[in-house]
Amino acid sequence: MTPTLGDPGFLLPERKARIDEVVAHRTRTLTVVMETLCDPQNVNAVLRTCEAFGIQGLHAIEGPMKRYDPNKKISQNADKWLDVRRWGSTRECLGFLKADGFRIYATHLGQDSVPLGDLSFAPKVALVFGNEHRGVSDEAAALADANFTIPMLGFVQSFNVSVAAAITLARAVERRVAERGRHGDLGEAEARALRERFYLLAVKQRTRIAKAERAEARRERHAKARGE
């Protein structure tokens, strides 16, 4: 049977294998919470970093007027492959995660803060990164199971938020492998569902590219026909 547009058979075997490999490294037991980030460049850099580290689900807590606005160039379309859930308040978001069994670790310098290296990633963990100017809210710091800092050796007081997320996730992935045996850990049914979803996304992408190529070829033929 000839594969039709929209059919996963339309995908090259290499593309399918690549998707299967990515899904094998995906997890929902480590997640990231962006609390009222305001710079789209930062949001997109965090999305891109999360995607690269196999984080499937993220949470965006939005201020009264803020909606994150994915920039395709900076995120490298990373958001297309992720589940970003939007929340109206910190309380709702962290409450949901706690009820779902997540330990909450917030990047916050307080009296009881511990260095990143001391955190355990054996449990399900949600990492909270705060606003570029104000840091995490008092509410998030109070609701967190642990507040942590990334050790800094110089004069600057903080890392850029996407830098902080990257350093933290690199460490988290390493610790998860040491403490849980592996990082990617979707159940079989969930992995299958995600593969199917990614196949479809990839087919749509191919279809768009194929359409664009046909349109371009048409333009060229017409241009030739007009003797241009």
Next chain:
Amino acid sequence: MTPTLGDPGFLLPERKARIDEVVAHRTRTLTVVMETLCDPQNVNAVLRTCEAFGIQGLHAIEGPMKRYDPNKKISQNADKWLDVRRWGSTRECLGFLKADGFRIYATHLGQDSVPLGDLSFAPKVALVFGNEHRGVSDEAAALADANFTIPMLGFVQSFNVSVAAAITLARAVERRVAERGRHGDLGEAEARALRERFYLLAVKQRTRIAKAERAEARRERHAKARGE
């Protein structure tokens, strides 16, 4: 003797102690080369990250028309505390570093690339990060003692350059402590010179702030005198 403006005696003991602590964590045996980066936000994020990791000296290879342009807000004035040397070509910069005993590690995906985790930081190391669009040049990849990649688990093909620098430096500092016994390693004379330089910078900063405060107080007095 009453301390005068420009005199390190003008500095609070806490500020001096902070400077001494930062200098104790500084190194010149690990350095970063930015090869024709084009986005000032990236350059400034890299500067800020380097400063936070105790890297004292950096190298900026500039394209024919490019000069890096520190943005005070993003770099958090990090460049003030750093030595950034500018170079007109990759060959000159890497040639200088090699002659100075540095091993060159470039972030580049090639046939002989190794994962970041396999790199040794026992020798003096220069880490080369390439242009946002083109990556490191063929010349840098060829001149490098090793090309390395940061393992990525998702669909996106690369990290943002400031994210890549941060993940690499976090790992480098950790490995240096394991392999060399410590990260900060300036010689006594060099540390003293750097402390003196930082004291002066801090005094200038205080002087600027004091001047601004006096000017503000003057404006307020004048405003009151005019009955505003």
